[in-house]
Amino acid sequence: MHIAIIGAGISGLMTALELVEQGCSVTIFDQQHAGREASWAGGGILSPMYPWRYEQAVNNLAKHAKALYQEWNEKLKPVSGIDFQIHETGMLILDEDDFEIGLNYAQQHNEPMQQAKYLQHEQLEQVNPHIHKKYQHAMYFPQIANVRNPRVLQSITAYLKQHPKVQFKEHCPIQTLNIQNNKIYSIVDSSGQNYVADEYVLATGAWSKHWETQLGLSIPVEPIQGQMLLFKTPENWLPTMCMNKVMYLIPRMDGHVVCGSSMRNIGFDTTINEAVKENILDACFDMVPELAQFPIVNEWAGLRPSSPNGIPYIGAMPNIKNLWANFGHFRNGLCMGAASARLLRQLILKQPKIENAVAYNPKHLVKMDLV
Ligand SMILES: Cc1cc2nc3c(=O)[nH]c(=O)nc-3n(C[C@H](O)[C@H](O)[C@H](O)COP(=O)(O)OP(=O)(O)OC[C@H]3O[C@@H](n4cnc5c(N)ncnc54)[C@H](O)[C@@H]3O)c2cc1C
Known part of the structure; x- marks a missing residue:
């Protein structure tokens, strides 16, 4: 065929x-x-990002992600010479309003949010010492990984x-x-x-x-623009992904940290907007203030296919x-x-x-x- x-x-x-x-x-x-x-x-x-905010049909496909990417990486790497770099950092969620519903969701659905934990301040500091001290607690999903797309x-x-x-x-x-x-x-x-x-x-x-x-x-299906920023920190500097108010930080294995994102319905336009960039920076420094000492090495925007x-x-x-x-x-x-x-x-x-x-x-x- x-x-x-x-x-x-x-x-x-x-x-x-x-x-x-x-x-x-x-x-x-x-x-x-x-x-x-x-x-x-x-x-x-x-x-x-917050599975309980999505339809089950979305989660039903997403729950296979880590295992399938691991499977394909093993198969393709010997031929392509390229590692997907599936980085098992886990995800911290700082939105207090989501704690109860998120922990309940994790208990009900073993996948993809396995082993969700509620972290008190001391535990939060151990898991990620760079989170702003004003955050007294968090939800932690140690199984969530990211891939170098x-x-x-x-x-x-x-x-x-x-x-x-x-x-x-x-x-x-x-x-x-x-x-x-x-x-x-x-x-x-x-x-x-x-x-x-x-x-x-x-x-x-x-x-x-x-x-x-x-x-x-x-x-x-419409193009919904999302803007991103890339920081370069030392390797293994940021131990976990972090999320608050739909803004996130994603650490890569070599110390790059991807930060985003925005949602704009402005057609097929991928130009960078300075006000949006400031918004992303504010949200990221609010979660991890020390990030401000590291250089921004790239920025871009992409078009999500909405439905x-x-x-x-x-x-x-x-x-x-x-x-x-x-x-x-x-x-x-x-x-x-x-x-x-x-x-x-x-x-x-x-x-x-x-x-x-x-x-x-x-x-x-x-x-x-x-x-
Ligand atoms: C800022 C941002 C952050 C995101 N973060 C995440 C995330 O963390 N996790 C996650 O799961 N998803 C994330 N997404 C969403 C995810 O990237 C998209 O849902 C996904 O990439 C869509 O893939 P696609 O192959 O359908 O579309 P695309 O990657 O856009 O591919 C479509 C392709 O079709 C080609 N094409 C279109 N029309 C024609 C034509 N007529 N002839 C020939 N070629 C054509 C285009 O050139 C393009 O290459 C993010 C998206 C953005 C923008």
Whole structure:
């Protein structure tokens, strides 16, 4: 079976990986370089930020994140030479209003928030001595890890590029789905070149609305900008991820600390805004004041593919026999990415499923004339 995948972010790349490992041949298209959009820009926290604030459908995919990334890292590293750097730092949550509901949630659901602990001030100081002294207590989730997402993308891309059943078409924007008799016959790029496959996958992230008119469906996916900052501290300086008021610090193994983020609905705009940057800095220094002594070495913004309730569309697109969706992961595409791709592969190849697929079914997309 030959499958064409449009979009080479985490959703498209992991889908390709899943399918080639089952013996399929794959062509992956991206309008620019592979892995340079939301999936590069994200923080790589391998859990929704406050799982109890999300639909169960989001948590059901996210709970597989750490194990699946560990599995893929072991498989890909010997070929790509790149380590995903899954960093098991745990997560401190400082929002007092969430303590009760969060601890209850952790007790009810063994995954992904295993072994949540309430920390008194002394314990908090032991777990992370850099937290501002005004924080007298915290919730701690020692199992939550983060992954170096740009390395995940590089590793998968390197692995796929050397695979005999994979073709990469970068800088190749797909514009048109050539549909006849409820079937895709080919896809067409911006220079008019046609490409033919048996099955086609839309993994086009924040750009997925592009397909609305051609498919006659309303696709409620918008680009929601998030801005980030990168500090460089000494190695192992910040021992845990930290979260307060939806702002976070994510320590990498080599001492880099990623800080974010913002939420702005301003279209396909990734320019840095100074006021937003100040907001992020204030929130970070409020949690960890000593961070202010270290240099900022990078800053960027990325476009999250929003969707209603943050539940992605995974599965067969309505009314077209050979078209599949894997988009709309909003704030959790990195932690849901590996399981989303596995689920889609299982749906395409009619295999047993990692999770019940009903909640993600694109049949929920409404016809345009009904909107
Ligand atoms: C600041 C920020 C922080 C985040 N932090 C986290 C986090 O800590 N944990 C987490 O789980 N998630 C996080 N996310 C969310 C996560 O990054 C996204 O949900 C995820 O990356 C979406 O992946 P994707 O592959 O669907 O989209 P993308 O990575 O955007 O990939 C889509 C690709 O499709 C290509 N494309 C689009 N249209 C076409 C076309 N017509 N033809 C060819 N190619 C096309 C694009 O060029 C792009 O490469 C964060 C996001 C941001 C912005």
